[in-house]
Amino acid sequence: MREKVVVFSGAGISAESGLPTFRGADGLWRNHSVYDVATPEAWARDPQLVLDFYNERRQLLRRVQPNAAHRALAALEQYHEVVIVTQNVDDLHERAGSRGVIHLHGELMKARSSERETLVYPLGERDIQLGDLCELGSQLRPHVVWFGESVHNTDQACNHIAQADKLLVVGTSLSVYPAAGFITLAPDKTERYLIAPEVDSLPDGFVWLKGTAAEQIPPLLQSWMN
Numbered sequence: 001m002r003e004k005v006v007v008f009s010g011a012g013i014s015a016e017s018g019l020p021t022f023r024g025a026d027g028l029w030r031n032h033s034v035y036d037v038a039t040p041e042a043w044a045r046d047p048q049l050v051l052d053f054y055n056e057r058r059q060l061l062r063r064v065q066p067n068a069a070h071r072a073l074a075a076l077e078q079y080h081e082v083v084i085v086t087q088n089v090d091d092l093h094e095r096a097g098s099r100g101v102i103h104l105h106g107e108l109m110k111a112r113s114s115e116r117e118t119l120v121y122p123l124g125e126r127d128i129q130l131g132d133l134c135e136l137g138s139q140l141r142p143h144v145v146w147f148g149e150s151v152h153n154t155d156q157a158c159n160h161i162a163q164a165d166k167l168l169v170v171g172t173s174l175s176v177y178p179a180a181g182f183i184t185l186a187p188d189k190t191e192r193y194l195i196a197p198e199v200d201s202l203p204d205g206f207v208w209l210k211g212t213a214a215e216q217i218p219p220l221l222q223s224w225m226n
């Protein structure tokens with residue numbers, strides 16, 4: 001039977017591709033204060049530092065590839081309706097072939113106008129430099145949600161989670177709100193799985209599959225492909 005599978009992913013799903021997570025031992029924020037690079041105040045104070053940080057992240061992203069977890073999720077679309085709600089700003093789900101990807105925290109491979117949020121531009125091979133302007137003449141900035149800014153696509157994400165037959169949470173510490181709270185919207189009937197190498201506390205109703213995304217996702221999804 002074709003079911004609705006909703007995946008809620010975070011930085012951990014891309015760790016095995018070589019992208020650092022948010023708070024891990026080698027996490028991004030160990031080397032950078034979030035207030036220096038990921039807030040509107042940082043952008044106002046030192047836009048060059050902010051652009052350098054994201055340009056570096058983007059250059060790394062271009063060098064890495066989707067891993068077995070991203071690829072298995074893309075393959076599942078042949079069997080079920082799959083919606084991926086991701087906190088990640090990378091494009092590895094899309095590059096693996098997933099079509100229904102909802103980004104809550106923006107997309108690193110895009111730029112947007114600093115004046116009008118809806119003016120968004122794919123970057124392709126380019127980075128963003130000071131002096132790169134949108135069509136209204138204002139500086140381009142990374143199309144990412146900074147601390148203190150509104151999460152994108154909230155209604156759409158919540159509606160999908162509220163209709164999920166299966167909810168698979170993977171690679172997230174569930175510590176960035178409001179996004180982390182969305183998983184509580186799944187109805188009682190939803191089968192819930194959490195994939196992580198370790199957990200502090202298991203959210204209600206979840207089965208914990210201990211291990212990494214690339215270890216645990218392919219066999220789990222294989223069992224759903226009948």
Ligand code: NAD
Nearest residue numbers: 010011012021022023087088089090105171172173212213
């Ligand atoms: P987080 O770093 O807070 O948590 C990562 C979680 O993944 C941890 O619980 C860790 O135990 C787990 N993990 C580590 N390696 C794993 C693996 N191989 N397989 C499965 N799980 C693994 O990340 P988060 O919860 O996504 O934090 C949210 C914020 O991080 C978001 O705002 C997001 O935009 C940002 N972020 C995104 C990226 C990316 O796009 N790849 C990278 C870093 C940070």
